[in-house]
Amino acid sequence: AQSVTQPDIHITVSEGASLELRCNYSYGATPYLFWYVQSPGQGLQLLLKYFSGDTLVQGIKGFEAEFKRSQSSFNLRKPSVHWSDAAEYFCAVGDSGGSNYKLTFGKGTLLTVNP
Amino acid sequence: SQTIHQWPATLVQPVGSPLSLECTVEGTSNPNLYWYRQAAGRGLQLLFYSIGIGQISSEVPQNLSASRPQDRQFILSSKKLLLSDSGFYLCAWSGDRGVNTEAFFGQGTRLTVV
Numbered sequence: 042a043q044s045v046t047q048p049d050i051h052i053t054v055s056e057g058a059s060l061e062l063r064c065n066y067s068y069g070a071t072p073y074l075f076w077y078v079q080s081p082g083q084g085l086q087l088l089l090k091y092f093s094g095d096t097l098v099q100g101i102k103g104f105e106a107e108f109k110r111s112q113s114s115f116n117l118r119k120p121s122v123h124w125s126d127a128a129e130y131f132c133a134v135g136d137s138g139g140s141n142y143k144l145t146f147g148k149g150t151l152l153t154v155n156p
Numbered sequence: 157s158q159t160i161h162q163w164p165a166t167l168v169q170p171v172g173s174p175l176s177l178e179c180t181v182e183g184t185s186n187p188n189l190y191w192y193r194q195a196a197g198r199g200l201q202l203l204f205y206s207i208g209i210g211q212i213s214s215e216v217p218q219n220l221s222a223s224r225p226q227d228r229q230f231i232l233s234s235k236k237l238l239l240s241d242s243g244f245y246l247c248a249w250s251g252d253r254g255v256n257t258e259a260f261f262g263q264g265t266r267l268t269v270v
Binding site for chain 2: 075077083087090145147149
């Protein structure tokens, strides 16, 4: 069964600093990978996705992520964090091989941004 | 464009009472539909998903059930709520089976069972 691990439950960075959120997945085939962001009390918004091709993907709000098959990772990065980036971030893997498509999420990383 | 509506936004229900949460999608046909529950520090747990009318798959045996009476309508129900049913419930849709697109989420329902 597919699974996702986000090792960091909570990360605090200063505004303007760089950011990297870690995500490791377990899946038998080439995965479909996603990063979502959730503001308090809200639904989830897609930041970026990887299906195939270039392993460095660009998303909204200046985020990017790199797929590394050898490390089973899909880490999210941003060169300069803004206070509005404070939120919870979820990595997810999609079932690319089955007949029924579903997403499995990690437990999330809460990002706090200090002024 | 596609939109997803989920209601109510918040709900406080006594233990033992019934539950009905509704989710509808507009602007697309034959979507895959999902119900997730989110508990603090535990990420999103997939409860049910549906690939078509009347077709429901349950991921976690529990006190809840789901139904899909129409193509773009997904309902989460319970006959008798438990305290442990409290949480944040999210409905989502994605493209047709076989088209591996991302999921789009509703704004969620905060359920408190008292």
